[in-house]
Amino acid sequence: MFKRRLAQYVQLENDAWTVFDTLERQDTVYEAGKDLIRAGEPAQQVFILQSGWALRYRLLEDGRRQIVNFMLPGDVFDLQALADLTADHSVTAVTECHVSAIPSEPFIDMLKHSGHLASAFWWSAVQEESILREQIVRIGRRSARERIGHLLLELHRRYVGATGEDIDRLTMPLTRADIADALGLTPVHVSRTMSAMRRSGLITEEKGAITLEDRERLARLSLFDMDYLHLKKLNLLNPKAANPIYTGRGVDAD
Amino acid sequence: MFKRRLAQYVQLENDAWTVFDTLERQDTVYEAGKDLIRAGEPAQQVFILQSGWALRYRLLEDGRRQIVNFMLPGDVFDLQALADLTADHSVTAVTECHVSAIPSEPFIDMLKHSGHLASAFWWSAVQEESILREQIVRIGRRSARERIGHLLLELHRRYVGATGEDIDRLTMPLTRADIADALGLTPVHVSRTMSAMRRSGLITEEKGAITLEDRERLARLSLFDMDYLHLKKLNLLNPKAANPIYTGRGVDAD
DNA sequence: CGCCCCGTTGAGGAGAGTCAATGGCTGTGG
């Protein structure tokens, strides 16, 4: 998962991976609902999500919750550990999560010794920040339907990047309350809006999965422009790549 | 400005600064309203804002604008240039801006040769990302008054960090429309809400400046908790620092 | 079997948006 994800940006040589594979690390399994990182605790390691979904959130004193972003298989997170700060937010497992933790010191050494790995991880950090910026635009200037459609398209594209299977059906472990807390809405309104999207044929749902019935229309309605995911390098470096890429207008290229 | 800002995290030795000061750079002055970075153009340099305010924004196809964050004197931005990607957003000067641009290659060399500088810049990047996350919480889960109060407190604290003058009065070059586009509101509603805040004695305004009349009450009303700015290191590393630090509850320590 | 979580739906309310008019300030040109 993880290698596949970084490969969306740059194809790494085997010996770079050898360096990475010999890194000291600790693998842990978290059940759904358990915290991986708790706000206020010091960060001392970098995490790689090997499988499962996780989310980063912050609670206000009066209980309001805002989900900042979602972590999908292959995502690297908490690179801020490299600055040895305390976490200002928490991370929870949405589903069961298999996580590798790498202490920051050997991780930094690795970055110093492999320029290719360093630039791959840097890309990963840039992509994460870019996703945060897009989340700001999503919440700040989009309607409820646009927010939901846009989020679904982002999750779909990232899911495709992680799994390599480019189909319209997407695992969906999030509840209405999760989606609401991510998008600055209430669960009730998310439910209503998604019901309307179902009625107009944009999506269908089964238990634990959602199918995007018309990605192009959904992208148009949500003003989805996937440039912010910075996946273009794939085409440049790797023209025969298996995964088709959306164009800037959010339409599938194939 | 810039050195003072990084000093909030770590006090650097003179020879570290010598390395930094001899870096190749290009100084440019941008008038208010001019673009420093345009979405879609390749990023090849790192910017340091020496003076003035700037903002990062994204436009949707139908003209809606979302301001992602503000840059104050001393801020470093576009570290994503190090991954050699294209910008997915634009940056505009709010006031006249004096900017130093450093090409990414010598910048990377500098990071490699000075661990102290690397960790100072890393802190800066972590702080920026943290501000983005807080912006998400602000827009997603706060009322109009809370959003405005919270933003003002953040700008105040960052302004103090940049200028070193810890007073309640704050330069305010932003229009109602800027504030609205940053907070996901309309100018009309920002105007109304700020009028109400003036009436209740929270703030006063003169042309181009705003005074926070009661920071503590404002912090309480806005659920402002400044941990996310990661300024605590100042106390640890530099106990005699001149700037007082808010506590986690957003109250001035002195 | 019964509890609890989740999604859904309805009714009513509120916060924020829209449209529009007014007035102050600034810069500019006659």
Place this chain on the structure above:
DNA sequence: CCACAGCCATTGACTCTCCTCAACGGGGCG
């Protein structure tokens, strides 16, 4: 020096998206 244009902040009246409160039903699990 004054007239006027343009931008910005403000205020009023009205609208609408989204929220709140509440009830109900289905499914998983002890």
